[in-house]
Amino acid sequence: MPKITFIDVNGNSRECEVPSGISVMEGAIQNGIEGILAICGGSCACSTCHSYIDEAWMAVVGKPDEIEDSTLELALDRRPNSRLTCQIEVTDALDGLVVHVAQNDG
Amino acid sequence: MxxxxxxxxxxxxxxxxxxxxxxxxxxxxxxxxxxxxxxxxxxxxxxxxxxxxxxxxxxxxxxxxxxxxxxxxxxxxxxxxxxxxxxxxxxxxxxxxxxxxxxxxxxxxxxxVRELACPGADHPAVCYVRTLADSDHLRAALAEAHRLVVVGGGFIGLEVAAVARKQGKEVVVIEALDRLMARAVSPQVSDFYAALHRRHGVDVRLSTGVSAIEPAASGVQVLTGRDEAFAADVVVAGIGxxxxxxxxxxxxxxxxxxxxxxxxxxxxxxxxxxxxxxxxxxxxxxxxxxxxxxxxxxxxxxxxxxxxxCEQPEPYVQVPWFWSDQYDVKLQMAGIGMPCEQSVLRGDPAAGAFSYFYFRDGRLCGADSVNRPADHMACRRLLAQGTMMTPAQVGDEGVDLMQIARG
Missing domain, CATH: 3.50.50.60 (FAD/NAD(P)-binding domain)
Known part of the structure; x- marks a missing residue:
């Protein structure tokens, strides 16, 4: 099972096993990661699962599509490595992924 | 104590x-x-x-x-x-x-859910969608069904219609008002959705009320105020x-x-x-x-x-927003657009990607966006900030709304 490391806004780091096929957001929720709110449930409508993808992983994770790119406009502090974690599907290729959780309003 | x-x-x-x-x-x-x-x-x-x-x-x-x-x-x-x-x-x-x-x-x-009140509405073929149990029940009923009649052309009914069409069911949507989603969107957007559903093979009947549901040899007959009868294995009522x-x-x-x-x-x-x-x-x-x-x-x-x-009262001022997914079309609504005095088109309905921006009392009050997420997000930000916008601005694709919203 792929392992994903989440680093919350307080700098706490946790490595979690997340099954392939669900989203990175769902993996964070299942593991009780602070700061991932996901109030729209993963419909790409709210930006409250906003996170920064570790630079080393940017190429693997890829860029947001048009809907996500627009929705990211609602995020508080958008950066070049911003992604909505509800739009990233976990695969074996993401084993070892490092995600920095953004400041999400809530 | x-x-x-x-x-x-x-x-x-x-x-x-x-x-x-x-x-x-x-x-x-x-x-x-x-x-x-x-x-x-x-x-x-x-x-x-x-x-x-x-x-x-x-x-x-x-x-x-x-x-x-x-x-x-x-x-x-x-x-x-x-x-x-x-x-x-x-x-x-x-x-x-x-x-x-x-x-x-x-x-x-x-x-x-508001329940159907016509004669025969208590027939077991009549389903609703509100709870997980409702959806499970409908999912099972649809698996056995060939013909679906949806009563009510609002979000729920149309979303169910889209799912059922994808599964290859025959679908009729019966709406009492003269357009779809009339409470939420403008007539232009309603028309786009009526055409969308018809293109996907849904029989959309507007200005038609359901008068009775009668048992049939197989399933039911849904009778309308226009003296039509639609045969159905499952009836979904989405009437609010x-x-x-x-x-x-x-x-x-x-x-x-x-x-x-x-x-x-x-x-x-x-x-x-x-x-x-x-x-x-x-x-x-x-x-x-x-x-x-x-x-x-x-x-x-x-x-x-x-x-x-917690004795930290703050008034509720957030901008309303909604969404609806039907087929591969994403409808996003910002603000409360209806009723409005002016609606302004941005984009191209024929290309399947457009927004209508609505003005009330001379101010932007909302927008319905169809496969135009950037317009939707810009509108939410503009409404939240109370930015004064003109119909000419929002109608001009050369004007970058998000840039204005960013300030």
């Missing part, structure tokens, strides 16, 4: 959000969430979309795992209905006969919802098509707040009272309610 807990009545999205926000606001006392359905709070929007279509497991509908409630100290009583509020003794009375004392109370009782305000009303709280609350989510009892679909609330963004059925309202108003419970 130990202090009584804060109790939240209603285990939907608003109820969970009140609990989470209470902890965020620093409430450290006992907290109890009472939910009528026997499952952890879950997302309702997929019930008429991906979940109904079979693309999503029930486990993935839960907002939070059980560990979340343990971690935040949220006690759960699920499968229990609150039948009365005894304001004098500050207790809620539950369907299992128990009485629970509260220090403060939040009502997030939501809504229930009714606020669950009965226990509030019986307790003497002001109710008017919902539990009446002020901008800080207070009911007429200072110890009781209410939030979500069940409230007739003073909406700071609109400057008037209304009831909203949406994820946005459930979450934002619940936060306001939690703040009020």
């Amino acid at each position: 130990a202090t009584a807990p804060y109790i939240v009545v209603g285990g939907g999205q608003a109820g969970l959000q009140v609990c989470d926000s209470l902890r965020k606001f620093g409430y450290e006392g006992e907290l109890l969430l009472i939910g009528e359905e026997p499952v952890l709070p879950y997302q309702r929007p997929p019930l008429s979309k991906h979940y109904l279509g079979g693309d999503l497991d029930a486990a993935r509908l839960s907002f939070r795992p059980a560990s979340h409630y343990e971690k935040l100290g949220i006690a759960l009583r699920l499968g229990v209905r609150v039948t009365a509020i005894d304001r004098e003794r500050r207790e809620v009375v539950c369907s299992d006969g128990s009485r629970l004392a509260y220090a403060r109370l939040a009502l997030t009782t939501g809504t229930r 919802v009714v606020a669950n305000d009965e226990i509030a009303a019986a307790a003497g709280l002001a109710c008017r098509n919902g539990i009446v609350v002020d901008a800080c989510a207070r009911t007429s009892d200072p110890l009781i707040v209410a939030a979500g679909d069940c409230t007739m609330h003073m909406n700071g963004f609109l400057g008037r009272e209304l009831r909203l059925e949406s994820v946005q309202n459930a979450v934002d108003q619940a936060r306001v309610a939690a703040g009020t419970m």
